[in-house]
Amino acid sequence: MGSVNDTSLCVGKTPWWKEAVFYQVYPASFKDTNNDGWGDIPGLIAKIDYLHDLGVDCVWLSPMFESPQKDMGYDISDYQAVFSRYGTLSDVDYLISACHTRGMKLILDLVVNHTSDQHPWFQESRSSKTNPKRDWYMWKPARYDANGNRMPPTNWRSYFAGPTWTWDEHTQEYYLHLYDTSQPDLNWENPECRKAIYDEAMRFWLDRGVDGFRIDTVNKYSKRVDFPDAPVTMPGETDQPAPEMWCNGPRIHEFIREMNEQVLAPYNAVSVGELSNTPLPEQVLPYVSAAAKELDMVFEFSTIRLGTGGPFHGKYLYREFPLSELKQYVATWQQWLEGTDGWHTVFCENHDNGRAVSRFGDDSTAEAWEASAKTIALWQATLTGTIFLYQGQEIGMVNMPKDWPIEAEYKDVESLNFYKEAKASGDVERIRKTEEGLRILARDHSRIPMQWDASPNSGFTKEYSGLFVHGAFRPVLQEDETLFVYVKDDQGFEEGDVQAEKRRKALVVMNFSGKPANLQEHNLDVAATPGCKHGEERLLVTTLRKKDMSSMEAGTLRPWESRVYLSF
Template identity: 50%
Template sequence: MAGTGRIWWKDGVVYQIYPASYQDSNADGLGDIPGIISKIDYIKDLGIDIVWLSPMYESPQHDMGYDVSDYESVYPPYGTVADIEALIEACHSRGMRLILDLVVNHTSDEHAWFKESRSSKTNPKRDWYIWRPAKYAEDGTKMPPNNWRSFFSGSVWEWDEETQEYYLHLFAKQQPDLNWENPVTRRAIYNSAMEFWLSKGVDGFRIDTVNMYSKGTAFPDAPIVDEGIFEQPASGLFCNGPRMHEFLREMNQQVLSKYDTMTVGELPSTPDPAHVLRYVGANDRQLDMVFQFDLVDLGTGKPHKYEYEGYKLSDLKEVVSRWQTFIAGTDGWTTAFCENHDQGRSVSRYASDAPEWRERSAKMLAMMMCAMTGTLFIYQGQEIGMINAPKDWPIEDYKDIESINYYNSVAERTNRDPKALDRVMKGIQVLGRDHPRLPMQWDDSPFAGFTSSKAGAWMRTHDSYKDINVASQVKDPKSVLSFWKQMLKIRKEYKDVFIHGEFQGLDMENEQTFVFSKKYGAKKALIVLNFTADEQGFKMPVEDGKLDFLVGNIQDADGTKARLQGYEGRIYFVN
């Protein structure tokens, strides 16, 4: 973990790659590490400084590699440890860094540690995972130790017939949670999951579920908010537990302090900015920065995320403002992102993916993100304006365990009620984790140039690939891809204002436009964005000085007029 003086990870732009869906080099229908290496110059040319690779470890793939069976091996269809070493070298030789996904809240149930742990109650590794005896109802029915609901539906407890106890899994039953209370377990995690890769030159980690390692030891029942179901959402009870900050300090002291790394933690269910600051204060040496999910959680259902409720633009603006300003006057740092491997595509969620507005919307969102304070994260395909899967895709075309499990659970408890299932599908069409995992669209050849396999890709290719692809955009100066390159150059050229500047929202109640300023010393920029298809006016704050038009997403737009066309965005500098 670097201190405040070492800021390569502050000024850098991060590009997230989902290995299964980026580029298939050997025609087996699945992306792989050699495929990523073949595109490394494309990534560099985009303006990227740091590559973040989603899990590529040995895994049975029940949850797309977030169920790790061996931290020191690579999933064979993706390649080998030598391939990762080649990717590290490919990044470093081009002046880029590489960070890996660190998944250490849980392992796969096929990990050697868990196989030993479940082999008997007396095994030395029994306490490396979280085991509890059953509870019994008054009528003698065997019950789980508490009523917590898994993120993937159902109970967090799985009964083990062999040893007659339950083990805890916050995610799938194939993902048993590690027991961080055990110092021997923690040391093994540090050695196998971290030191192994840091010693090979990896530059840091995106840390999965970073606030779930400390769950306490009491495991009380969660309050009932979803009537008629035994299992209840319980993130308030297993996130940010009593020893969480202690564990992260130890991780830094024992491992990260020996290297020049960056860490970015996935921090769900932590709505209080003061609490988030405890994680990211530079002097406390826990995390360099975190992903706070309020923006990508907009509109998600309260009892379950796929009960989509929608949101207003003022909600989006309030969220952006809160997480852009919470580090002001502190030694903390923040992130800017609106897409990742778990979220619907930003053009479909926040703007318009209708053919007539899609490109302009994608450029407008690029302007918003590139003007944000903090380290900027871009997800593969975002740079060409990829969109959510079409609404006519049936549930059978979705692969993700979270979507499928929830759909099936609603089908079961409603006797396949068409209205209930239609409501779930509407949520999945907006929020489903499959949308960002569709194969990367490289060209207009079969399967979008992602694979040359005759059988096609591991998951259905988006129907839009002939219209939205890298090949058609890379030489087009008006394309979404060219605009992203332009915006990333502008972000770095004016990094004081855009990366480090002070954010101020203007006209925050307006439900049509998002206007904000960025200020650094005497330098000031004004960003104006129209989030509707209709023409909108905006107030030009002339009292600050003359507005010099810097960039816009419409060719030859008149920057002197305080009227915005549909989904138009502009950035001015204030002189």
């Protein structure tokens, strides 16, 4: 029927998802309708008009499947059932209909690198070494040291701290888990396992009308099956970081092409993959090239991971970074697609990171919060690619208060594991730095309840999609540590779609600091009054409130103020 990057559902030459606004809903904290302390699918249905009015084209619903909730639903025990606190299958069917009747779409989280250890597949797999599903997971015998002590098959360290292997007493072997011990990894080398994934986790939902998937950990399905030890990069530690053993593995593109060919393409299903530990553009392009027929889009995390100490041992040892470093990452991932047939995503928040205003902006005062939140919104809205918003981002939600105690208020399995590991070290400075990092970076911050008393919001209309969604990105003043400036030019990636006489440019000027910024010092001579012209430029938008616009200064940006100038 179709293929990845299919054009049968396009407007003109452009697939619908390129110009769509996606909005991620984390169901546990979005909207609670029965006062049990958990958000639910009826809550999302109740707010579907809010999302429609906001301009959302597609809702991404984070896992709502049956689960023991050891990792907030990313440990699935039944792909075809709904966790009772979230609702029922009928609720999901109604949600699909509610989206479609409003011209919106719905995608689900596809979590198929691993399951819960309570999933029937794993229960069968661990029942005996001869069970037909034994090879649906990754089992290995123990190793022994010179003194006869039992050791895991490899020295690989998991994402949630500790080894990637857990001993199963019943069958006397270890099973692999890149994440929590309760999340055993599926064995994608087994074709029967892959077929079950396609049938039970994908076709079941596509047949019910969902429009595609955000695909969790999409580049981790192919492991090094010779299972070598990782090199020692953390001296003194038993378990070593080993992403090279499972990220972008030897058969990964084969597996994803098969998934597309057998499931995604026949349903014209949109796909956006979570692509971690893939920091080079030449590594990313094979996943999103239209010719490769794998995925429509991916999330690449270089920008959103700024400030972290890496994904393993020191993840929550926060480090300060200059604005120029942020700008360099943005420039790299805005320009890498030029001359290719791939596509990109634009995002600065999700369920795995602290809030953007608390990380990239300033939440120290009400004035700084409002100004920096608007600047971050303008920054995201003027970048090339498909926009993904996370719930609460549209109202500038911030991190939890810094005085909330970690042991009492932080619930995430990753946060707590890293904190426990720091405390077990006995290193007072490491404990202090880990606490500081968690208060900025922890996944818990994005998972607190959505604040429904927000004021109305507004943003860019589709009128400028050719310029902002598709336009070429040209950085300016890259070394400046106060101003973030770039030009968007719709003579960019898809020149055939824009008539020559309608080609436009936009100058985006943002003050990423709490101090006034003089534009003329940087030879940025731009207009100040809305609607007026300066040469061929006019002010398109500013983050100032209307009451403050009469006092705008042409050559000066207020703290955290941003503007977009349009030229023809």
